[in-house]
Amino acid sequence: MALHFTQDEYEARLGRLTAAMRAEKLDAVLLFAQESMYWLTGYDTFGFCFFQTLVVTADGGMVLLTRSPDLRQARHTSNIETIQIWIDRANADPTMDLKNLLSDLDLLGARIGVEYDTHGMTGHVARLIDNQLSTFGTLVDASSLVSRLRLVKSPAEIAHIETAAALADAALDAALPLIRPGAGEADILAAMQAAVLSRGGDYPANPFVIGSGADALLIRYKSGRRMLDTQDQLTLEWAGASAHYHAAMMRTIAIGTPSNRQRELYSACRETIQAIEMVLRPGHTFGTVFDVHARMMEERGLAKHRLNTCGYSLGARFAPSWMEHQMFHAGNPQEIAADMSLFVHVIVVDSDSGAAMMLGQTYLTTGDSPRPLSRFGLDAIAL
Structure with missing residues (x-):
């Protein structure tokens, strides 16, 4: 891994995020902002112009859902251990893969924060997310959750x-x-x-x-x-x-x-x-x-x-x-x-x-x- 910070630094950031999630009563958060993923894990890419999200659970678990070109990018630049790939294909809807992932994480009916206000979240993706997950759990706009934590620098x-x-x-x-x-x-x-x-x-x-x-x-x-x-x-x-x-x-x-x-x-x-x-x-x-x-x-x-x-x-x-x-x-x-x-x-x-x-x-x-x-x-x- 090619990380710019120590593992202790990343663990401290994850601890701050999960504390903030507990304060907001969030069971999980879907990070779409590349800045959030980078700050939390070191993950460094411009692949956020396509669909990808980092799922963070309240217990500190993390799963990245992304495309195949960013698999090795994530392995090399981040501390993310679990990476799942959605397949590029005609009429692909990666939010279906996301719903299956969330189900595997036992998050059915959970309160889930979503980073909507970011360049990594297009209007098209937001509509897909809402259509797929509105009956799966309670969706909460968590756009400022990580950005607030990033304001004060270490x-x-x-x-x-x-x-x-x-x-x-x-x-x-x-x-x-x-x-x-x-x-x-x-x-x-x-x-x-x-x-x-x-x-x-x-x-x-x-x-x-x-x-x-x-x-x-x-x-x-x-x-x-x-x-x-x-x-x-x-x-x-x-x-x-x-x-x-x-x-x-x-x-x-x-x-x-x-x-x-x-x-x-x-x-x-x-x-x-x-x-x-x-x-x-x-x-x-x-x-x-x-x-x-x-x-x-x-x-x-x-x-x-x-x-x-x-x-x-x-x-x-x-x-x-x-x-x-x-x-x-x-x-x-x-x-x-x-x-x-x-x-x-x-x-x-x-x-x-x-x-x-x-x-x-x-x-x-x-x-x-x-x-x-x-x-x-x-x-x-x-x-």
Whole structure:
């Protein structure tokens, strides 16, 4: 087995999950989120785009139901001992195999939690699950059961997060010498990704974001590259990844002399993150963080140019996104605790003037002040 953590670590995670299941009065849980399976067992694949589920019973038993291409993947990367295969065939319904498995586990009439809210659960699969199991037992939406447990990181997880942060810094180190008038976005992007991979890091859970000129206002990756002009702006959002644990960063860099509007937006972004740092600690909630962000933007006349979130929790994530479910948005009651890995960003996109400014970095929370994980800090990048 090729595991990233000790068996003691995995046993502790399983113990936390079964305790949470008992608290929710669940006899079993069907895990469909690849992040949940990975956190619990080490199982590492992209085969979750097809039907597969990890059945966990209240006594700590585990059975993986998956396709044949992932049999050896599971044996090599996880501590799962029992693996069953459903057969690819015309009109296959793997939920029938699942019902038979649950029956063999003596779970008829049981209270069963299901991870519905995940990229590993399509609407088609959800309908099949409900049709097959609605009369078999009581189905409960347990989408947040494991994700809540994953919010606070162990020392071993923090070590990977710190490695990921160093990889993110290395990516920026590789990019900076290339950012100049006449440079190609493709060369910058290639250098950043190579810096992560060549140092033993992973592919990120979503593509790096790169955009210049008008595309600097975009917040997602898009196909197509351009060359930088003498006066330009370049937005980058990227992450280092170690054992799938991510540390993200975000910057908008001015090429040539920054405009007064760019300077104004940068100051607003920096001041807002500094204000957020004062509440990014135990005793506050994710909603409190957003409230600070919204107030700072409002005071600077930027309310219409901001987003409705200003960051999220990070951890071990798989495609299509490195964002975890807990986000800094209005009214989120999730409490901040020590040893959370949190990405804080302030994004201002002024379509009226065509100016963009984005600033963000990953923090590790403590019992007091949060610890930024990048050595670059919040200073504007001078080229």
